[in-house]
Amino acid sequence: MSTMPEPAAPDSPRVQTALAHVEQAVQEERITTGAAENIRCWLTENRYREYRDSVLRHIDEEQWQKLDDVFWTIIPFGTGGRRGRMYEIGSNAINDRTIGESAQGLADYVVKYHGGKKPLSCAIAYDTRHRSRxxxxxxxxxxxxxxxxxxxLDDYRATPQLSFAVRYLECDCGIMVTASHNPPSDNAVKVYWSSGAQVLPPHDKAIIDGVMSCQEIKRGNFEQALKDGQIEIVTDKIDAAFLDAASACSFSGPREVRILYSPLHGVGEAAVVPLLQRDGFESVTVYEPHRQPSGDFPNVPGHVSNPENSAVFEKPIEQARIEGFDLVMATDPDCDRLGIAAPKTTDTAGEWGTFTGNQIAALLANYVLDKSATAGKINDRSYVVKTLVTTELVRRIATAHGARCVGDLLVGYKYIAEAMDREGPEDFLYGCEESHGYLVGSYARDKDGAVACMLASELAAELKAKGQSMHDYLGELYQRYGYHSENLINVFMEGSEGMAAMKSLMxxxxxxxxxSLGGMxxxxxxxxxxxxxxTISESPETAPLEGPVGNLIIMDMEEEGNYVAVRPSGTEPKVKFYIFTRLDAAESQDLEAASTKLADRIRAIENDVRDFARVSVT
Structure with a gap:
């Protein structure tokens, strides 16, 4: 029987030569000092011994750019967990070491936190990405x-189903293996607490401390643990219970609407289609070119399965126009985000248009609040939740319906989940964020693409029965509450140089x-x-700001409802600029004129933002 050769010892001539080459590479500015420091650890510390030969091979081959990319920092916990590009080695890559130490840090903290007082459990699920299983x-x-x-959950399943499973099975924690809507090169783990929400303070910091100090990754045997009952398959049980819980959040009304649904090569079909069928929708067709589960996302433009990108709807819309569908919906690979396209008029063969995450947030908010009001379910404690970078149109809709809006939150659905438990889940009506995440009900503590599909289908059916398009419905909201228009700019800044540029820009x-921005x-x-x-004036004044603490800046313009938010992404190497514009209701009655005016305003603001960013990082 063959055995793996022992890796080179830390004090061996080969390792010492490699360390000298690393020092020389730093002096020649072929790698950063941060990369060199992490490479030294992986070459000399026993906890990285199984990766040592691979690191040595990369040094022998002088793959300095690759080494710098995967070692320049230690991959952080972002808004949802640990996410990045997969590579066999590297502190800044997703591999067996970084995933293993993430799980070990979580396990050690859970054991320490409970102090052996009870049997402990963890729910785990995964998506269609490479190496997820x-x-x-x-x-x-x-x-x-x-x-x-x-x-x-021993098959491809949605992130909200994992959140639900943690709560339903009363687990102490949960792990979802997914990189959401990132490119095929990426993977990640999202870490959940017993609430079913992604980990929050103080647990997140304690888990991160455990991850960073992890010396040994202790592993059992998967097959033996299955036989012993230490690992229990619960796929069917959770499927049935999740379907019951999510369908209980439906509203009564018409169901005569033809739906074309795309899972974008992800997990969504197993959650969305059964839920729509349970809710009474009989005409649901899965878009075949996007149906096959695949981590390559082969038939999606750019191979990026992100429903925020309107390009993913181009081919499904072609089929919808020809075959007379009323609605096209798509969810991202782990089915926690929803994108929508619909005809501009009631003519399904005519022009179609997609909706932004903010527009969907407003459409579903008004639908849920209208239905809740009709059912007498809104009282002085009722509330909706949104983040600071989600359209204020949601707040105006909530206020008009007599509901509160909890909206002073950082980006990340975990903060919406925290607000739900703080304010009381029994009074929660609806939660949303601009990045296409929506939730009703208290069965989960994460955004749910499946239940959002159900709500959007109900709204589409109700509007069809009235002879109204979804775009006309949005126009009515603009005329009532003022035209709101938003845009998101992503500026990618990868690697160590990108991180320095991001810090400089912030x-x-x-x-x-x-x-001023855009002349405002x-x-x-x-x-x-x-x-x-x-305040921005000749004599600036600074005052305390009440609100959450996070790396976010918002610049308010003199005209109410117009502002720009800036923040580094918590999951990708980029800075995000959120542009918000608004006209009052009186200026919004002519929708075409209002749209043109705000499009020009956004374009001018975007140009100024990009110019400022360019100057600030050079």
């Missing part, structure tokens, strides 16, 4: 070795922000990291 088994083996029972917005004067700057609000 492999990483799932790795995480399960780590949990079992720590004495934590694993409840496994510093510029804090210390020397622009005085900036009134004040809200800095959520430093908890200050500063």
């Amino acid at each position: 492999h990483f799932t088994e790795l995480c399960a083996e780590v949990m079992v070795a720590a004495g934590i029972k694993v409840y496994l 510093k510029a917005f804090r210390e020397a922000p622009p005085k 004067a900036i009134k004040q700057v809200r800095d959520y990291q430093n908890q200050t609000v500063t």
Whole structure:
């Protein structure tokens, strides 16, 4: 029987030569000092011994750019967990080591937190991405070795189903193996607490500390744990219970609408189609070119399965126009986000248009609140939840219906989940975020693409029965509450140089922000990291800012409802600029004129934002 050769010892001549080459590469500026420091750890510390030969091979081949990419930092926990490009080695890559230490850090903290007072359990699920099943088994083996029972969804399943499973099975934690809508090169783990929400303070910091200090990854044997009952398959049980819980959130009304649905090569079909059928929708067709589960996302433009990208709807819309569908919907690979396209008029063969995440947020908010009001379910404690970078149109809709809006939240659905439990889930009506995430009901603590599909289908059927298009319905909201138009700019800044550029850019917005954008004067700057609000004038005044603490800056313009938010992404190497514009109701009666005016305004603001960013990072 063959055995793997022992890796080179840390004090061997080969390792010492490699370390000298690393030092020389730093001096020649072929790699950064951060990369060199992490490479030294992987070459000399025993916890990385199984990866040592691979690191040595990369050094022998002088793959300095690749080494810098995968070692320049330690991959962080972002808004939902640990996410990045997969590669066999590297502290800044997704591989067996970084996934394993993530699971180990979680397991160690859960055991320590409960102090052996109860039997512990963890729910685990995975999506269609490359190596998702492999990483799932790795995480399960780590949990079992720590004495934590694993409840496994043993097929491709949605992130909200994992959130639901944690709550339904009363688990102590949960792991979802997915990189959501990222490119095929990526994977990740999302880590959940017993609430069914992604981990929040103080648990997140304690888990991260455990991950960073992890010396040994202890693993059981997956097949043996299955035989022993330490790993239990619960796919069918959770499917049935999830369907019951999500369908209980439906509203009565017409169901005569033809739906074309795309899972974008992800997990969505197993959650969305049964739910729509349970809700009474008989004409649901899955778009065949996007049906096959595949981590390559082969038939999606750019191979990026993101329903925020209108290009993913182009081919489905072609089929919908020819075959007379009323609605096209798509969910991302782990089915927690929803995108929608619909005819501009009641003519399904005519022009179609997609909706932004903010527009869907408003459409579903008005639908849910209308239905809730009709059913007498709105009282003075009722509330909706949104993030700081989600359209204020949702707040105006909630206020008009007599509901509160909890909206002073950082980006990340975990903060919406936290608000639900703080404010009381019994009074929760609806939660949304601009990145196409929506939820009703208290069965889960994460956004749910399946239940959002159900609500959108109900709305489409109700509008069809009235002879109205979804776009006309949105226009009515604009005329009632003022025309709201938003845009998102993503500026990618990869690698160590990108991180330095991001820091420089955020510093510029804090210390020397622009005085105007798009010809509109900036009134004040809200800095959520430093908890200050500063007026922009010849004599600036700074006052304390109440709100959450995070790396977010909002620049408010003199005209109410017009502002720009800036934040580094928590999941990808980029800075996000959120542009918000608004006209009052009186200026919004001519929808075409209002749309043109705000499109011009957004274009002017975007040009100024890009110019400011370009100057600030050069």
